[in-house]
Amino acid sequence: VKFRLILFHCIVFAGILFPAEDIIKNRVIHLIHGDGDYLYHENGESYYSDEEVLSLALENARIGINSEYYIFHFRPKRTFLIFFPGEESDFYHFRNGKLLTSRKYFRYDPIDGHSAEWSLINENVTSDYVENNIILYYGHEIPLQEEYGYNASFPEVPFGLKSLTGRVSEILDALNKIKFDLFVLSTCSNGSPEFIFELGKLAEYIIASPGDLHLSQMNSRYLQRLEDGGSILMSAFALQFASRAFEILRTKTLTEIAVSVYNTKDLLNKYNPENICPGNTAKNEAVTVFFRPSRFGKNKDRLVHSGWNCSEKNILSDRSE
Amino acid sequence: MLTLLLLLFTAAAALNAQDERARLKEYLNDAANEVSITEDPAEKREILDNMFHDLLRAFDVAEDWPLFSEDEKGAISEFKSKVSDKHDELNGYNGYERVSDKDLNAFSAYTVQDFEQSAEYVTISVVALILIILVVALLL
Secondary structure: OHHHHHHHHHHHHHHHHOOHHHOOOEEEEEEEEOOOOOEEEEOOEEEEHHHHHHHHHHHHHHHOOOEEEEEEEEOOOEEEOOOEEEOOEEEEEEEOOEEEEEEEEOOOOOEOOEOHHHHHHHHHOOOOOOOEEEEEEEOOOOOOOOEOOOOOOOOOOOEOHHHHHHHHHHHHHHHOOOOEEEEEEEOOOOOOHHHHHHHOOOEEEEEEOOOOOOOOOOOOHHHHHHHHOOOOOHHHHHHHHHHHHHHHHHHHOOOOEEEEEEEHHHHHHHOOHHHOOOOOOOHHHHEEEEEEOOOOOOOOOOOOOOOOOOOHHHOOHHHHO | OHHHHHHHHHHHHHOOHHHHHHHHHHHHHHHHHHHHHOOOHHHHHHHHHHHHHHHHHHHHHHHHOOOOOHHHHHHHHHHHHHHHHHHHHHHOOOOOOOOOHHHHHHHHHHHHHHHHHOHHHHHOOHHHHHHHHHHHHHHO
16 A cells, blocks of 8 residues: 555656656657748639648647647748838747747847757757657758849848758757758759758658649648657658648649658668669669659650659759769 | 830839739639630630730740840740640640640649749749730730
C-alpha cells in the first residue's frame, strides 16, 4: 500500500512538473513567401496562393496538440505616413495547439548578425527533444544563382539557392539541429540535381517539383497526421505527404503535375549531381515521383517522368562550361 | 505618337505593378468564364481564338519595343511561344490535334492554369507585362 501511495504521489508530482500538454513531438516551420504575384483562379474564383497556404498552416497549428509551429509569412513592404517603413512580415508561434505569439517583424533586419527568423525562433524555442523536425517553403521558383527581383517590394535584395540555404541553416542553428527530417519545397522546377544535392545537406528527405507547380501549391493538410500518436517513419510520412498533395493537385488541375520525394542520404552517398542528368541513374532507389501528364499540350501523352528537372538553366554555369 | 503614349502609360502603370500583373490574369480568367457560359461551340472557339490573337499581337509589339534588353526580349519570346502553341492546338495547326468541341471548356481552364503557373509569367519583367496588357486593352 505504501509503495502504491508513493507511486501515486510521484505520478502527481511528475504531472505538475511536466504537464502532458507541454510534450512536443513535432516541430514544423512554415516559410510562406507572399511578396510577389500569387493570384490564381479556380472555377472562375480568385485566390491568393500565400493566403491559402497560411490559412491551412494556421489550421494545422491549432490542431497540433503534440506539436510546435513557427509560421513566417513574408509580406510586401509597407510604410506608414508615406515615408516610414513599417514591419511588413508576420510571425506566428503555436505550441500544443495554442497561439503563444503573433506579431509583425522586419524580415530584412538582421539582429546581432542573425536573420530575423533565427532571432524569433531563438526567443521562443525550448530545449525539448523533438522527434520530427519539418520545414516547408512555399513560393515561386527559387533561382539557382542569386538574382534580383524575387521579392516584388524588395527588388534590390538578391535571392537564390545560397540565400535559402543560409536562412535554413540559421533556423537549424536556432533549433540546435544539424538537419531537418523533411523539407517540403513547394515551388516550381526546383527539383533539380543542383538544388536537391545542396538542400540535401540540410534535410534527410525533400519533397519538390521538377516542373511547373500550380499556385494552389502542395497541400499541407497531411501534417495533421503527426498528431495521431505513435512514432513516425519519416520515409513513409514523406511519401504519404507527397501522395496526398499530388492527389489534391490532380483533382484541381489539368496541367502537368510532378511531385518528387528525394532520399538525400542515398543521393549524397551514392551519386553526384553531375551523373543524375540526363541518364537519370538515381531514379530507382533514391527518388519516388508522382506524375500525371497535362490534359492538353505537347506532352499530354507523356507516360513517365524521371523526377528531376534537367533543364540547362538549372545547371550551375561552372558546370555547363 | 502611339509609342510616346504607350511609354507614358507604361511608366504610370509601373507604379502599381502588382495590380497590373493581376490584370492579365483577370483578362484570361474572364475569357475562360465567358467560354464556360457560352453554349455554342463555334462561339466558344471564337472567344478563345480572339483572345490568342490579341495576345499574340501584343507580344509582337513588346518584342519590337526598342527599350527592352535581349534578356527581356528572350522572356517575351518564350511567353509568346506558349500563347502560339495554345492557338495552334485550339485550331489543330502545326501537328496539333484540334481541340474537340466537347473539350473547349476544359481547354480554356487549362489555358488559365498553364499561364498562371508558368515560369515565363513569373520571370517576365513587369514593364514588359504592362506593355502587353496595355496593347491588349487598346485592342479590346
